Amino acid sequence: MFRNKSGEFSWVDFTIDVLRVLIVLAVVVGAWNTLSSGRISLAQWVNLFAAGLSQGSIYALIALGYTLVYGILLMINFAHGEVFMAGAFSAFFLAEALNQTGFLNAQPILAILLLFMFAGLVSMTVAVLVERFAYRPLRGSPRLVPLITAIGASFFLQYTFRGLYGSHFKAYPQVQLLQGTLQLGDISIPVTQIFVFSSALVLMFGLHWLVERTRIGKAMRAVSENKEVARLMGIDIDWVILFTFGVGGFLAGSAGVINGLFRPQGVNFYMGFIPGIKAFTAAVLGGIGNIPGAMLGGLFLGVIEAIGPNLVLAGLGIPGANQLKDVIAFTMLVLVLIFRPQGILGERLSETKA
């Protein structure tokens, strides 16, 4: 401790070590205070955990889009939150129409599948168009250029939707099938949350199968490994990159529908911004470029956000603890960047990739 690799005393290492100890201490003291006060029952902790997992699986689905693109192009696609918004927003209109005709509650499973397909396709189209027109012409330029372009694309998408549909907040209709709760002894878990978590799992397994078991998945892995060699092996790189954006877009669009069924309110042109930033945090948490990492990072972030304020901050006597939920999320980001820059599951990247 307090020594750097060459064994000399270093103030930077010293500060970081002290920080490490302080954080562990704060977490332990806060958690101890809360748990010993018994303010929140076990059943309520389980509820918080379940809600955190559901929110986390939405983050995870969006985070996968960041990670897929980063894995293949080494760029952060900051317009990805808007790809999510595009799917969620468009599917809102379909959901509303299906609700008007009564189809939504007459054939809920079919209707939800329809919503998934629609939102997935819209988001996929948006993601692919952004890649084709905003990123491809800039491929090979310095890394800051596509980053700034991504931010521009993000604004473009936001204000296009605002222009098309106005700035009012809209809400998904209720699906009767998903109302109610599942009772397990003391613990009651809303059916929506079970639906959210399981459908996210299905999508993640689908992605895993796609990447690990199919030809195009193999091509994606090859391009991510080394673009030039992949090209020499006869892989159409442009097509693989476009496909990757499409897959990320489909997942984001599905996340949009899941989000709409889970938290129906708040549908507007700006709804992608915060989930986008959170999902980016989740991707970094898990190790950017790493697919299982993004899944794990998303779930982890969701749970920490749900439990952290009540467990740690309230225990430390901080007033208005729940207002500081985002502080927890972004503190996690800073901590990961300080202590484990490669993320939870990430491997140390070589100079060229980092």
Add this chain to the structure above:
Amino acid sequence: MKKYLLLFTALSLLFAFSLPAMADGHCMDELGCVEVGQDDPIVIGALLTVSGATSFYGEDSRGGIEIAIDARDGMLLGREIELVVEDSLCSAEGGQATAQRAAADESIVGLIGTTCSGAAQGAMPIISEAGMLMISPSNTSPRLTNDDVDAGGTYYPGYFRTAHNDLFQGSMGARFAIEVLGAETAATIHDGDPYTEGLAVVMADTFAEMGGDVVFQGAVAKGDTDMTAILTEIAASGPDVIYFPVFTPESEFIASQARNTPGLEDAQLMVSDGSFSSSFAGNVGSGAVGIHMTSPYVAGEEYDAFLMTWDDLIGGSPPSGFHAHAYDAVNMLMDAVEAVAEEADDGSLMIGRQALRDAVSAIENYAGLTGTLTCQDESPYRGDCATGSALAVYEITQAEVDGAWPPAVVWDMSMAMGMDEG
């Protein structure tokens, strides 16, 4: 061309020098006078939020002002009325900058504004110093009419408002919760915005003063969608009523998720005017039935006529809830100008600045669109012209969830007064 320019400069210099002398001759007002030349218009300034995310509030007030001016055919004391609108944004800096411009303009008789309480805090020191007056249609912060600096008061002479002080709305919420809902315990949630925080604090204080028990005071962040954590914490203390005067969509998330939180199934939910929008009930869904809202209450034939004029003149319907307050504010100002203006021998008008302040301050039982206005002079209500009579409690029913709007009024302050006596 150059010659004319020179002549013009010389003339205007001469005019500028001669002005104080003329004013000395006629103006006896301690703060000086606004002099309106024979053919000059009467200038009314407006410091409103006309850009940015909250611009719809400013547009709303501006419409009210324009309709009031139009109702007089744009004329006051035989002169044209000129409206100068400046963008005061929604910040102290914006208020300060526009106040400086307004204070430098000698022709402005009075100001309507600002939209946001924060902007008023930046603007008022300058406006007060310049001897001007400002009537706000939408500031609601209790600080602005409180002259006790130790209590956070920032009152400056010359400040008036037709918007209701948060003290009214917050305490009304508390009274309703105790007297009508029979609540004994309450929880409040704000979102960090000074407006929502102020309302939550006033509600909690009044609730406690009236003998209730405030079991939880917490906050969420703007942009939060998942309210499970805070609702779980609230459920742990099991309050009878939850008051969350936050804006949409956060209030929508809280309302819909509260119904699914174990332990909160029977809690009464109350929101404020921040949620008073036609889409609130529909967005929350069936869980919205039974929610109570406190909000300004403007109704009656005159108001219906006002809405018709809005549709004719501006088109559509007002985007927010402060247009009637702006209409009343500018009418009060114009009436005061009419009352104090004196015509000089040369046909110009002399409007004493102190006299104008006194005239507005003396307004009593003024029949406005927003109800009866009486400007008060006692802290913490110095300059408050709205008495809270234009506030009411609304209850959402299934009809509103299905798209009807607005909901029916179930309670207002006159009922509270009645209960006081009884």
